[in-house]
Amino acid sequence: MNENENQNETVIEMRDVQVGTMRDLSEVVLENVNLSAARGEFWVVAGPQHSGKSDFLMMTAGLMPPANGCYKFFGNETGIFDESRLADRLRMGFIFESAQLFHDLTIAENIALPLRYHKNLSPSDAVKAVDELLELTELKPIADVTPANLPRSWHRRAGLARALTLQPEILLLDNPLGGLNARHSQWWLRFLDGLWRGHKLLGEKPMTIIATTDDLRPWRNDARRFALLKDGEFVSLGAWNKILSSNEPIVKELLAQPVEENIL
């Protein structure tokens, strides 16, 4: 396969997928999910709170099977990434909104965990790789601190570093900018753009990114692709100009624009 074909390869494809919840798969929260994400695309999936963003990402990450429909990951139909599909699982990194760090481990130990587990490294063997990630994510000064002693915004950054340890090809991010101040938000947008274009840490290969959000404003970028979760349905919009030309009240809400609605 030459470079161009590889570049256009569809890495995630969903056809008429229904998404359930982690607690109850039969409780469908999203329907008609049709998504085709090619290698190196940056998708932003927007929706208000409780619209099924996290469930959509959990299903995409193979933590639960689709309630219905066809989900293909690198061309192979996928349900849950069980033991036999560990190699596929490791092609994808996941960053939870609350980071899900282990509170009995320090930030450095959290970041080292997947690397040490899969490569059976001792703590000293993992130091070099972990140090690189700590530098990259500006976490070096707090490497030996446990998560309970840090603000939440740093947790997510540690979650990002942990997701990058195994150098995944696809990165899934659950509301990465939620609750962050402007400084942290800018850092995240710059960093994700760097990953998307191809970071030297990942061999300068462009990364496929799917991020969810409940606020579209910071994500404005003509190169990104956008989708909406609206009334339990997945609506693929395309580029940013489609967002601007949309008259959907939900789009205005996600852009924090006034919605003409009689609320009294």
Place this chain on the structure above:
Amino acid sequence: MFHIEKQWLRHAPLPKSFSNYFGRKLFLLFLTVHGLGAFALISLGVLLKKWTVAPNIIRPLIFKETARAGIKLLPMFIFVALALGFLTIGQAMAGLTHLGASGAIQYLGTIMVIVIVRELGPLLAAVLVLARVGTANVIELGNARALGDVEALETMGVDPVHYLVVPRVIGMTVGVFALTVYLILGTLVSGYLFAFLQDVPLTPSQYYLQLADSLTSLDFALVAAKSLLFGFFIAIVTCYHGLAQPLRLEEVSRVAVRAVSQGIVVCVLIDALFILLYLVT
């Protein structure tokens, strides 16, 4: 979707008749036994299949869990062993007064073997470990489940059973076995100490001979098997309740109580099985 049926059963409105009520309880019991059995087999399978996977991460966790379910409980077990020896010898001396002092003395070793070595030692060690470490297990794992740590492990390709359950199973199995040995030895020594303080005319060598005469090689084998099984099943019951079902934070305390009750029931059932073995052999 086994857990969904179970959730529905738990939250369904109370049936009007007693037969329905007990029927539902019976069905829930069957589901729990089924779930525990499946979880035990899965855990054993992972333990054997992944014994060589990531030892640099898993072995320190095993040592940590063994210390938690073993060495760290030693002070409490020394206290319990002292109290148990005093109580057993005290009660034996008081209860056998009709045999006269010299008559009662003949049975002290035998009583210690029957009561402490065969029964109370292993059972008490298991119940104490269940109370101290088993509860902590359910709460830790229940919180991990409720807060999404299990999903975090899965996204990293780390098997949650391998990372969270296997070290606890090995740690508790080894811990209960070791503490049972210490508890029995401590109780036998403290029992003699109490007899000595009460001026019971029994020399250490006589006491030792009584113990040696009452003990058979089967006792050693069965005590070892019993305590290993206690430890294994306590770990399985507590890990199962903490981990096997999706939980909300507010459910963790309720699940911990249920796990401890079921842990005690499992220990008593295993104990009953061993009494049958003693009777048969």
